[in-house]
Amino acid sequence: xxxxxxxxxxxPEELELRDIASPKAGKGQIVVSVKAxxxxxxxxxxxxxxxxxxxxxxxxxxxxxxxxVKEVGEGVEGWKAGDRVCVSTGNSGFAxxxxxxxxRCIHVPDNVPFDIASSFIVTYGTSWHALKDRADLKAxxxxxxxxxxxxxxxxxxxxxxxxxxxxxxxxxxxxKVDLAKKHGADxxxxxxxxxxxxxxxxxxxxxxxxxxxxxxxxxxxxxxxxDYAEPALRAMNWNGRYLVIGFAxxxxxxxxxxxxxxxxxxxxxxxWGAATARDPKHAxxxxxxxxxxxxxxxxxxYVSEHIPLARAGEAIRLLMxxxxxxxxxxxxx
Numbered sequence: 001x002x003x004x005x006x007x008x009x010x011x012p013e014e015l016e017l018r019d020i021a022s023p024k025a026g027k028g029q030i031v032v033s034v035k036a037x038x039x040x041x042x043x044x045x046x047x048x049x050x051x052x053x054x055x056x057x058x059x060x061x062x063x064x065x066x067x068x069v070k071e072v073g074e075g076v077e078g079w080k081a082g083d084r085v086c087v088s089t090g091n092s093g094f095a096x097x098x099x100x101x102x103x104r105c106i107h108v109p110d111n112v113p114f115d116i117a118s119s120f121i122v123t124y125g126t127s128w129h130a131l132k133d134r135a136d137l138k139a140x141x142x143x144x145x146x147x148x149x150x151x152x153x154x155x156x157x158x159x160x161x162x163x164x165x166x167x168x169x170x171x172x173x174x175x176k177v178d179l180a181k182k183h184g185a186d187x188x189x190x191x192x193x194x195x196x197x198x199x200x201x202x203x204x205x206x207x208x209x210x211x212x213x214x215x216x217x218x219x220x221x222x223x224x225x226x227d228y229a230e231p232a233l234r235a236m237n238w239n240g241r242y243l244v245i246g247f248a249x250x251x252x253x254x255x256x257x258x259x260x261x262x263x264x265x266x267x268x269x270x271x272w273g274a275a276t277a278r279d280p281k282h283a284x285x286x287x288x289x290x291x292x293x294x295x296x297x298x299x300x301x302y303v304s305e306h307i308p309l310a311r312a313g314e315a316i317r318l319l320m321x322x323x324x325x326x327x328x329x330x331x332x333x
Contacts, residue, residue: 003095004312004330007058009049012316015061015094017309023099025073030102032085035067035114036306037093039315039328040122040151041223041248046091047316055091061316062093062330065100066108066117076102084108086117088125088276093118094312096332103280106287109295116294119301119327123151124290125283126245126272127159130221132286133275134268135241139164141218142237144208146228147248148185149176151327156221157184158299165219168211170204170228172322179325183302187211194249196227204228208235216263221245229253233260233267240265248322302326 001022004015025031043061045051066086072079079085079102086108087100108117131137143160147153148169160167161184169180169188177188189207192200209216216237222229225247233242233255242265247253260267276283293299305328307315318324 001096002309003060004309005058005060005094006047009047012044012047012313012320015047015313015316016058017312020095022097025071025076025099027074028076028102029073030069030076030079030085030087030100030105031071032065032087032098032100033068033070034065034093034096034098034332036065036118036332037062037330038064038118038122039319039324039330040064041246041319043316044320053090060092060094062095062312063090064088064118064121065093065098066114067332070097073102079105084110084114084117086121088121090273094309094330096309104276104284106284106291109291112291112295115303115306115329115331116301118329119151119303120155120290120294120299121287122272123155123327124159124299124301125276125287126152126270127155127221128286128290129272129275130243130245130270131156131159131163131219134270135219135243137163137165137219141165142168142212142215143219143221144168144170144212144217144232144235145180145185145221146170146232147222147224148180148188149325150223150248150322151324152223152245153221154180154183154302154326160184160221161186162293162298168208168217170207176325179302183300191228194227194251196231201227201231204231205235208232212237216240219243224249225253226251227253230255230259233265236263236265238264242267244269303329305329306331
């Protein structure tokens, strides 16, 4: 089978398309004939040796796949060859076949395309865990989403709206804000690229306060970090919950902790991958609920780019350069 391999740490342009051996299903495992693989920010970090989990070289990036069951291993129940399936694998998705833990696999309804099925686990799983489990977002609250046109950002806008929040989207261009509005945001604002000077940081805080009627954000969803974190924290409402999702802008920020005291707010870490490992049953229930909402048309993951396996590095480059809108998917056909 063909796979796009990270043979050494470096830029995505140096991924190599090679023929490698097909995987074999062991006990409790499934081999998936991959049709589509969603691309996520951990892929950007993994190929540069900057991620928490470090697969042995060489490896195919790509952490969420959708396709057809090819082979079922010993002890696996509820699955058979030909079933439609999606699963988060961590890596190995940039390949024509991928090995998966059967316990993490989700049935894909016939009315859900493979590109959509490969695009919701990491982003919608993260946002559901963040907004429901970690923030306890309530109807009527102000939810501010930074990086609102990215994969996790759009999912946060959609889920937040479905939960009854007033959603305010922050993004780096008006085009991206407008896209977020099409996916649940009620209003939005544009912020400049990092680094931000003092006046730009002050403007970001003022925009959040203005769009929340002066109250500030009840929940702030931040996958961006860097110079955006402190001004966003300064714009929190009393008893607000600031969700640390990631650091797509590059630098991990340092913030004055006295702000949490003055505002009575919380800084809440969100690590969906670790949460799924600690409570896999709850994670599966959440993903099945999300899949049901997608099948019913209540949630609509947005795929902006379909890139063939032979050019898989281009997909990671789009995320690395922060040019991706919604999800980018690598396809095998």
